[in-house]
Amino acid sequence: MSQVPPQLPPPTNRALAPVLGAVTYIALLVGVWGALSLALDRDVVDYPDAGPLLGPAMAAAAIIVTWLVSWWVARAGHPLRGALIATVGSYAGMLVVALIGYSLEAVAHFAISPFTVAAALLSPLVVVATWAMSRSARR
Numbered sequence: 001m002s003q004v005p006p007q008l009p010p011p012t013n014r015a016l017a018p019v020l021g022a023v024t025y026i027a028l029l030v031g032v033w034g035a036l037s038l039a040l041d042r043d044v045v046d047y048p049d050a051g052p053l054l055g056p057a058m059a060a061a062a063i064i065v066t067w068l069v070s071w072w073v074a075r076a077g078h079p080l081r082g083a084l085i086a087t088v089g090s091y092a093g094m095l096v097v098a099l100i101g102y103s104l105e106a107v108a109h110f111a112i113s114p115f116t117v118a119a120a121l122l123s124p125l126v127v128v129a130t131w132a133m134s135r136s137a138r139r
Contacts, residue, residue, distance in 0.1 A: 014134065017074050021130035022067035025122060029059055032118050044115050047102060054101045058110070059119065061093035066123045073127055074134035082131065083124030091120035 033044050045055040066086055073082035094116050098106045110116045 014074060015071070017130050017134040018067055018070040020133070021070040021126045022063055024129070025066045025126040026059075026063055028122050028126070029062070029119055032122060033059075033115055036114055036118060040114065046109070047106060050102050050106070054098065054106075057101055058094040058097045058116070061097045062090035062119045062123060065089040065093045066126055069123075070127050070130040073131045077131075079128050079131040082127045086123040086127045087120050090123040091116065094119060 036042075037044060047054075069077075069082050069086040069089060073079055095107050095110060098110045
């Protein structure tokens, strides 16, 4: 009887950590925005004539920036540099969407909004966590 060699686990997919990080960022963003909205008794988008898509479009900009920076950091980037890029990029991305989607007045309002600041501060946490996950998967 021949002995069957032990099966090795398949190699980890390097694209999985940034995707998991982006999904985690979405969940964190929804949770933090919901908690802030309840605590402050305020809507995420205060402008009633802005339409229902301004908030999700701003969130999508931050999600895309976070995913792209997480992907870069998981491949070869430096986590602290990536965290800084993610913070500035998600903040700026949300403000650009507010400018395009509403007006310059909205940019000034959203620049100091706790929702925009919270999204920008969550982004580097996810980037560093993604870097740590991808680093442990390589070992």
